[in-house]
Amino acid sequence: MITQALVSQAVLIAEKRRNNPAASVYSGRARMMLERGVYAAKSSNWLVIVSGFFEPVFYLLAFGFGIGQLIGNLTDGNGNPVTYAAFIAPALLATSAMNGAIYDSTWNVFFKLHFGKIYQVMLSSSLGPLDVALGEITWALLRGLVYSLGFMAIVVPLGLITDAWGLLAIPAATLIAFGFASFGMAITSYFHSFQQMNWLNFFLLPMFLFSGTFFPVSVFPQWIQVIVQALPLWQGVELVRSLTLGIIHWGLLGHVAYFVVMIVGGMWFTTVRLRALFMR
Template sequence: MNTHAVSLPLRIVPTAMLSIRRPQRMIERSAYVYRRGWLILLSGFFEPLLYLLSIRVGLSALVGDIEMGGRTFSYDEFVAPGLMAAAAMNGAVFECTANVFYKIKHSKLYEAVLATPMSAGDVALGEIGGAVVRSGLYAIAFAITMWALGLVASPWMVLAIPAAMLIGFTFASLGMALTTFMRSWEDFEYVPAITLPLFLFSTTFYPLSQYGEWAWMVGLSPLYHGVELVRAADLGVWDGSIIGHIAVLVGLSVVGLAVASRRIERLLLT
């Protein structure tokens, strides 16, 4: 066997990821902390919900119907899955940016954790896993709201929950990786500067065809790929592009997790 071929992936993958053993302990800690402050978990859920209610009350009647996959849907049916994807993004970003920064710079939580048998990879994957759980809770709550409002267009909607959790994993990984480079609280001004354009230019409110010559820029948004997955599940409209959307989100998740693991290991163990 070619030992060089075997050792090459080990050089690329951060050593912290190779020592992942107990990430669930970080998730357990987060659940313990939030059991008394559970209202904080809802903070990122209400903004997309209010968008949905405002569109349903007034804007949907003005815009009219949207055609997808040879079927016609009302505008609020079209927008609702995109807002569900945005809620999943919010949950992940809120959990893995300011919260993680506080634990690194102020509470020194991770230094205490790494004094135990847990590794930097456990910390990274555990915090990201907690964010995925938060995204999943947002997605479930949003799906129930859509059902109550009569906006669930297909039984395939059940697949929107794992799709939202994949969105959460992607943004949690990228958010945590970005947070490890931040030096002060002022740097968090960049977070809404990044997430707001992603929210507005990700086919949440308009089909991709409406972006014209700027459609290629929409394809650069991770949220766009997530919106398309959730919308396909809700509307029951499937095509081969779904595989590409999943591949993009999984690839970004792996890159984000690798960078976050390497950075935490460098910040706290060197």
């Protein structure tokens, strides 16, 4: 028998959640999206995923060790000398986390929204839009985390993490990836053409180059500094660099708060947009 006369498992599972708050948008099964991601990844092209990891590594080699030879040492916030490679390594770690999260939460989400159309099918099951948002964002953040762990595996043996606080760079990278994944998916849900998607790159490249990644923002006039400091990558770079150089102060919590707002806001907008797109 394909169906049973009795109430099915699926109904019993759904009925149990009846009185939960937000039951209409959240079923508590975002992890099923991750499971789907694992099945999809098994038969996808791993070279594409691996190539994304190398980008910041190449920057580290070219700038840290190449141009770094010409620059010599800098001084950190506490006035201690620091090699140029150790100065940019944390910034590239933050960038790794961002890149991984952005690949999946923008282009891949765009494709699923407009060509794969898989969210529509998910939302015809008893999943809610918050499950889909949380699942996809978590999947994207995992890619960011994998990239940043890979990057750590290269910079730690090279002695570019000079302080024990540097271990906290891993949770910090997770937070950064989470923020970008959440914000990335939210913004992608508003895009409906490739041209709009290309604006993302137009925005991401200058943010990567000028967020205190390769030189301190103090070289800019005051008004430009204010703009840069409002950008998420600068917040991430500052957070990770302070940790790897062991410059610990309460101000770091401000960066953390910035990403928490990004995560919560992004997730809220994504949920609202999924409802508007597929449940209207």
